[in-house]
Amino acid sequence: MTDTVLTRGGIAKAAAQAPADGLPAARRRWAMLALMTGVSMASLDTAIANTALPELARQLHAGAAASVWIVNIYQLAMVATLLPCAALGERVGYRRVATAGLALFTVASLLCALAWNLPLLVGARLLQGLGAAALMGVTTAMMRAIYPAHLQGQGFGLNALVVAVAFAVGPTLASLILALASWPWLFAINVPIGAAAFVLARRVLPDNARGKHGFDTGAALCNVGAFGFLILLLGDAAHGVSPARLGLEAVATAACFALLLRRQRGHAAPILPTDLLARPLFALSALTAVCTFAVQSLAFVALPFHFEQVLGRSPVETGFLLTPWPVLVGIMGPISGRLSDRHESGLLAGIGLLVLCAGMAALLWMPEAPSTFAIAWRMAVCGIGFGLFQAPNMKAIMGSAPRERAGGASGIVATARLTGQAGGAALVAGCLVLSERHGTTYALAAAAGIALLGACISFARLHPRTRG
Structure with a gap:
């Protein structure tokens, strides 16, 4: 070689x-x-x-x-x-x-x-x-x-x-x-x-070694339609468009997913990797990722509104106040990656999500006029939790798929991230439609709840039955 x-x-x-x-x-x-x-x-x-x-x-x-x-x-x-x-x-x-x-x-x-x-x-x-x-x-x-x-x-x-x-x-x-x-x-x-x-x-x-299966162009087009209409549906539902339009988008989404599942039935390597999603460890890891990236999106869409409209901070201040989260994610990424080479991914990711939940709850229960430090340490806690989650969860997804299906697993990693982010942004918009005054508070509460749900799903991966 x-x-x-x-x-x-x-x-x-x-x-x-x-x-x-x-x-x-x-x-x-x-x-x-x-x-x-x-x-x-x-x-x-x-x-x-x-x-x-x-x-x-x-x-x-x-x-x-x-x-x-x-x-x-x-x-x-x-x-x-x-x-x-x-x-x-x-x-x-x-x-x-x-x-x-x-x-x-x-x-x-x-x-x-x-x-x-x-x-x-x-x-x-x-x-x-x-x-x-x-x-x-x-x-x-x-x-x-x-x-x-x-x-x-x-x-x-x-x-x-x-x-x-x-x-x-x-x-x-x-x-x-x-x-x-x-x-x-x-x-x-x-x-x-x-x-x-x-x-x-x-x-x-x-x-890499090439798969012997063919590429199904029809299934690929069905997948494009399914996820495209799904993202449109989430965005339009949050912004309160007409029920007729939402109904059409929902029907189109369901029809494309149904056609996709029917077309790829029995395929050795389906584009929507139902063969991998049938594995409990893989499915739980993907679902954990969707929850966590929904929390991230909820926070980063809602917090600028909260800082500026509720706390009266300027746009420049808001930018600095958001910074501790990604900075701590960057610091924790390599650390959690090395830890995941020695410890259970479900445990590390679950602990990270509990920390993220605590950080979101702390943001939710901030005093009426918090100092810059009071906001910054709460954002840092969220960043630590998110950073502790990310690498172990990615390793769990990839490690639970056969080597020849690494492509399908890789696609799920990115799809789970973007789907969670789109869903989180739609939830924020829905909260603001529900109440312009308290919408950001509702969004932060939803983020804390979803982080707790993600932690529970992550810990479920520690059960021996999920290894099957």
């Missing part, structure tokens, strides 16, 4: 299949650099677009409601295509899908920068979302090929660190770019970085 050789002159190209015990240490570092560069760009683009949305709407002469599609279409494209991209990775190779995703994301970033009106920018963002889905859909499967089994927790911890840092610096980076340059540079900055990551990824990412 050939391998990548690191020399003073550079990296000798090799597309060797990854050994069962992972890559050599030197090549592992280069592979993770390429992979995490792509992950950081995909994560940053969500935070950057959210922060810059008012400025984008102003410069493109677009209304607020229409400009929201700059953010929505990116997330919609990602959620709808993650599982098909993961399934394609099993069929043609994770390396091919990851590098194709990097290439598409980079080209789409250039198209975003060159767009001169809202429809063109939305179309380019759709392509960006597809590229991000291809990359994120196979990321955790790639890490399983890069790291040996006894070090995989470290890889998942590094992934948690990169996502947390991107989430933390995204708003600041967007503000800095807009202060120094025009809005196209929000996307143009990805082009040289993405091109470099693509070249490196082509040289150092390992290949």
Whole structure:
């Protein structure tokens, strides 16, 4: 078997299949650099677009409601295509899908920068979302090929660190770019970085054994429809659109899921991995992830409203008050990753969710005029709990799937995260529709309750029956 050789002159190209015990240490570092560069760009683009949305709407002469599609279409494209991209990775190779995703994301970033009106920018963002889905859909499967089994927790911890840092610096980076340059540079900055990551990824990412099953295009289209309509339904339900429209979206969602399940019945590697979800440990781990990312979304959507409208803080203060959470997630990511290599994932994740629940309850029961420190330590507690959960849970999902189904498991990791985030955001909107004055309080209470539910689900994984 050939391998990548690191020399003073550079990296000798090799597309060797990854050994069962992972890559050599030197090549592992280069592979993770390429992979995490792509992950950081995909994560940053969500935070950057959210922060810059008012400025984008102003410069493109677009209304607020229409400009929201700059953010929505990116997330919609990602959620709808993650599982098909993961399934394609099993069929043609994770390396091919990851590098194709990097290439598409980079080209789409250039198209975003060159767009001169809202429809063109939305179309380019759709392509960006597809590229991000291809990359994120196979990321955790790639890490399983890069790291040996006894070090995989470290890889998942590094992934948690990169996502947390991107989430933390995204708003600041967007503000800095807009202060120094025009809005196209929000996307143009990805082009040289993405091109470099693509070249490196082509040289150092390992290949994997290909699945013998075919790729079902019809099932992939059903999956796109099912998750696309589901996300639309959640958003529209929260914003109180007409019952007739909600009914149509609900029927379309149910019909697409029914067609998907019927079409992939008996398939050796279904796009919606029902074979993996039939495993109790895998299903409980995925459900825990949905709950936890719903809590994160509830907090990060509701707290800015709470800080500014209830506590009277300025937008700048709000940005600083939110920072302790992602900072502590970044610190805890590598720590929890190493712990997960030695301790039960269900136990570590359950403890993390109990800490997260305590932090959300502390935020809910803040005094009427809390000090900056009083808010900051509560956010830090939430970050510690979330950071303790993330890497062990990711390892539990990947470890409970057969190696040949790592693509399907990887797709579920990303789909659970984005579905939970979409559900959490919809819950906040619903709480605000229910009561504009107390909506944020209801949202924080819901977040604490969901975190407690997630802890119970996580601890259920410790029961011997879940190993079956």
